[in-house]
Amino acid sequence: MQPYLISQPGIRISLAELIEMRHRVREVQLFSSPSRRSPLIGLHHSKLRGRGVDFDQVRVYQAGDDVRTIDWRVTARTQEPHTKLFHEERERPIFLMVEQSRRLFFGSGLMFKSVLAAQAAALIGWAALGHNDRVGGLVFGDNEHYEIKPRRSKQSLLQLLNRLVRVNQSLHTEAVADRDTFGVALRRAREVLRPGSLVFILCDERALSDSAEQQLTLLSRHCDLLLLPLSDPLDHALPAAGLLRFAEKGAQLELDTLNPDLRQTYRAQGEARQARWELLAKKLRVLMIPLSTQREMVEQLRDYLNAQQPVKPK
Known part of the structure; x- marks a missing residue:
């Protein structure tokens, strides 16, 4: 096999x-469709970097729609708010x-x-x-x-x-x-x-x-x-498992997982990694x-x- x-x-x-x-x-719902808006819509729609948009269809206005896209002609005819939908060039x-x-x-x-x-x-x-x-x-x-x-x-x-x-x-x-x-x-x-x-x-x-x-x-x-x-989970916290022995290519390591200082240091390292990712995402606005x-x-x-x-x- x-x-x-x-x-x-x-x-x-x-x-x-x-x-x-x-x-x-x-x-x-990772991406938006004509009938459903994705919460990640900003990923696919906010920064189009020069691409155009084409009119797609009209549907009943939903909470959260941009009021600037309301189709006033259809709204007046139907007596119910309608909004225009557009789709981006798929490039x-x-x-x-x-x-x-x-x-x-x-x-x-x-x-x-x-x-x-x-x-x-x-x-x-x-x-x-x-x-x-x-x-x-x-x-x-x-x-x-x-x-x-x-x-x-x-x-x-x-x-x-x-x-x-x-x-x-x-x-x-x-x-x-x-x-x-x-x-x-x-x-x-x-x-x-x-x-x-x-x-x-x-x-x-x-x-x-x-x-x-x-x-x-x-x-x-x-x-x-x-x-x-x-x-x-083990990236962020050690189990309370007593003395653990690790071996790799002739090297050995012993950890006392009941040691409170060791457990706190290990947890702090995990929290620091998470905080670094969060800070980077915020800095890059992603x-x-x-x-x-x-x-x-x-x-x-x-x-x-x-x-x-x-x-x-x-």
Whole structure:
């Protein structure tokens, strides 16, 4: 059996699982449609960078619609407020940057972080394709990266998902990683991405080095970003499990997880990583949706989007 066909739910991802994710797109409104506004509408509509808009249709006015788009002629005829809908020229590429490295090959929750990243990337990819956008991406691991040029085709997305599965299936704990795989991948993305692209970045929460932060800042000047840092509960707090011994390539480490100073220091490091991501998102004025292995991926996205929905007046 070829390694990329191995199925270990929660530990390894399969192509069938990523293809099946297309049926869950309807559970999460990532992009707007004529009848439904996405809370992430600003990602796809606010910074069109010179592109035009075309009239699409008229519908009944809804709370939150721009009053400047009210169609007064139809409103007068029907005696009910109506608003004009427009659609943008579909020329904005959607680019998925997905990490599949050794540091993601871990999880104490429902799944490994590498599986969580792959599932989220597949869901976003299918949603973008259903929105008639061009989809491509970059899958990066410990010492390699693979690029798929954005295209408006199912075959192109399947090519990206297949590459994602192959890299995921090759993950193992003995891999030797470059020091800054995330920064290298971001530099490559800056070389190949067209200005105005919408970039979804799925990476380990621990990947944010000084170099990576600099590359994200440069990338944000020409593209719109959505940051999705991935974490596991054990990234933020040690279990009270007594003395733990770790060994790797001849080196050994002992940790007394009942030591209160050690536990506090470990927790503080996790909180500092989270705060750094939040500060960066605020500085770059981009959206961030942290994802955890502790909860189901679609449920986390749905909760975030529901929290962004405008409150309807009573």
